[in-house]
Amino acid sequence: MRALIVAALAFAACGGPAGSFPSSASACRLYARGADVAGAVCVASATAHVVALRVDRQGQPVVVGTFAGRLELDPSRAIATAGVAQPFVAGFDASLRPRFVTPLDLSGAMGGVTVGARGVAIVSSSLDAPEGPFLTRLGPNGEVTLRKDLGFGGLVGSVSFDPRGALLMRTQREGLRIVATDEDGTVLVAPRIVPPWIPQLPASAREGAVVSDVAVLPDGIVTAHAGEAGDEMLTKVTTTGAVVWSKAAFIDSRSQLAAIGSGMVVLNADGASQCNGRGFAVTMLDRDANPRWSKCFFGRAERLRLAADDGRVVVAGEAQGSMDFGQGAVPAPGKAGSFVLRLDESGNLRRVIWLGGPSHVANDAVAILPNGRILVAGGVGESPSQTHLYLATLKD
Numbered sequence: 001m002r003a004l005i006v007a008a009l010a011f012a013a014c015g016g017p018a019g020s021f022p023s024s025a026s027a028c029r030l031y032a033r034g035a036d037v038a039g040a041v042c043v044a045s046a047t048a049h050v051v052a053l054r055v056d057r058q059g060q061p062v063v064v065g066t067f068a069g070r071l072e073l074d075p076s077r078a079i080a081t082a083g084v085a086q087p088f089v090a091g092f093d094a095s096l097r098p099r100f101v102t103p104l105d106l107s108g109a110m111g112g113v114t115v116g117a118r119g120v121a122i123v124s125s126s127l128d129a130p131e132g133p134f135l136t137r138l139g140p141n142g143e144v145t146l147r148k149d150l151g152f153g154g155l156v157g158s159v160s161f162d163p164r165g166a167l168l169m170r171t172q173r174e175g176l177r178i179v180a181t182d183e184d185g186t187v188l189v190a191p192r193i194v195p196p197w198i199p200q201l202p203a204s205a206r207e208g209a210v211v212s213d214v215a216v217l218p219d220g221i222v223t224a225h226a227g228e229a230g231d232e233m234l235t236k237v238t239t240t241g242a243v244v245w246s247k248a249a250f251i252d253s254r255s256q257l258a259a260i261g262s263g264m265v266v267l268n269a270d271g272a273s274q275c276n277g278r279g280f281a282v283t284m285l286d287r288d289a290n291p292r293w294s295k296c297f298f299g300r301a302e303r304l305r306l307a308a309d310d311g312r313v314v315v316a317g318e319a320q321g322s323m324d325f326g327q328g329a330v331p332a333p334g335k336a337g338s339f340v341l342r343l344d345e346s347g348n349l350r351r352v353i354w355l356g357g358p359s360h361v362a363n364d365a366v367a368i369l370p371n372g373r374i375l376v377a378g379g380v381g382e383s384p385s386q387t388h389l390y391l392a393t394l395k396d
Contacts, residue, residue, distance in 0.1 A: 100142030338363030
């Protein structure tokens with residue numbers, strides 16, 4: 001059986017009662033405003049940071065991040081490192097009970113993680129190394145079952161599966177690459193595609209070109225590109241590499257894409273073009289990048305994350321002061337306020353949820369569970385450098 005890998009490359013150098021978190025971990029003094037907490041878990045650690053959150057078809061979360069010191073899911077599932085930050089992957093069941101925690105020995109930077117029918121897949125890479133990127137697969141209990149040098153180069157920035165088994169990678173090399181592998185990670189096909197906007201760029205702008213994200217639609221793959229010469233573009237290609245279209249779009253170097261139905265949602269972190277630089281923008285496009293609606297949300301927000309399914313659009317972030325989500329300015333609760341917005345497929349704001357408390361709260365990742373509930377993951381502690389790991393399921 002083959003698995004498709006798509007690599008977009010750019011030119012360049014706590015569970016407690018509803019509404020509360022468990023009191024057994026004093027560092028997780030969190031609360032949710034605007035929704036009840038259906039379940040939560042707090043993982044004790046000296047310092048832990050979430051890099052990615054994925055959910056399999058059974059609603060079981062997988063968290064990948066870095067930790068220093070000791071990371072303990074429960075007394076029988078704990079790992080430790082001698083002071084140096086190390087990558088890890090932790091699995092939970094649908095009720096947020098721990099399943100496994102595994103330290104990772106990766107070459108270069110951790111590019112991304114995804115969960116498919118065959119378990120967890122992680123890609124790591126280094127821009128300066130001649131080898132890589134490396135594919136690491138884990139079994140259902142967190143055991144490493146495969147480690148493979150894919151051999152086509154590039155610094156991986158994001159990875160995800162689509163329902164058909166396509167593994168998407170954004171890396172620091174020119175063009176768009178579609179790679180087919182067998183189950184052992186052997187590369188079978190790896191054509192490089194040059195989207196139309198690349199040859200049109202001035203030579204001076206090519207090194208600054210960035211493919212900020214990719215999304216798989218039912219009939220093709222869309223890449224978001226923002227350069228230094230006003231050349232913001234969306235490009236759609238087929239899985240065989242044929243360019244379908246390339247269009248100018250309101251995007252930026254931090255834009256995120258998510259497929260929804262036959263179209264896509266775009267999250268623009270700085271909102272410079274659409275919101276006069278005063279917030280961030282969420283835009284719904286159809287399969288041909290024609291806009292259906294666009295919304296601006298005002299205020300300074302960091303760590304923005306996007307998730308979508310057929311009926312929901314979810315944006316999570318960390319407010320740096322007051323935010324205006326269309327109902328007037330609202331101050332962030334606690335030392336730092338993590339928020340979650342839910343919009344329907346027509347762009348109507350359905351819910352604003354705040355996660356806050358007396359401690360520092362970082363909402364680093366968001367996902368939508370198969371039952372429609374929202375799952376958030378991040379760190380909580382007295383400061384950004386001293387954080388415990390938390391996961392929380394929010395009732396919609």
